[in-house]
Amino acid sequence: MTGGEYQPALLEFESVQPRLGPLAGQLVRHQLGCGAWVDHLPGWVSGADEVLATLVAEVSWRAERRRMYDDEVVVPRLLRWYGRDEPLPHPVLTEARRQLTEHYAAELGEPFVTAGMCLYRDGRDSVAWHGDTHGRSARVDTMVAIVAFGAARPLLVRPRGGGDGPRPKFPLGHGDLLVMGGSCQRTFEHAIPKTSQSVGPRVSVQFRPAGVA
């Protein structure tokens, strides 16, 4: 493990099989304007304790550094990227990606392929305001589907450039699903702010189509 000194506490969990609930008729769509929307489904994965424990303990989490002006700063979360052909670390994630691909097939027109993962060790870990605009998502409508495990942390959304428009705050707890769609990555930004509250680890799994990052 190359993620600095992070030593996960052993997470206790009930031995319940993780299960995915239905998507159709359960997702609630929030239209944000400018062709952006967010679908939200709390509690999509039940029995998720085992998934969290597996992800925290078994993923080869990496600390990253990013250039910021003349400095290098440590990214305040641990990361792992799973490409197209790499097996995912828990079978329920493979099934989640398959079901998301099936559910959004007509609207998205291509499968969810990659899985980006972030580990927020505690409330000091965060992700700053950004859109996922490193790939095609800078130019075309697409989707990024997030499944969250562990400590509940809100995902904040605001119009890019701080303009007028909605600034929703989506609670994202253990087993919850959130899908950002349409123009959301180009026209809005999202963030997971730091919190001074004492919170345990949180893992976010982001499924994206090929070429979206």
Ligand SMILES: O=C(O)CCC(=O)C(=O)O
């Ligand atoms: O942790 C999350 O739920 C969001 C992560 C995120 O926005 C990203 O990695 O691009």
Ligand SMILES: [Fe+2]
């Ligand atoms: Fe993002």
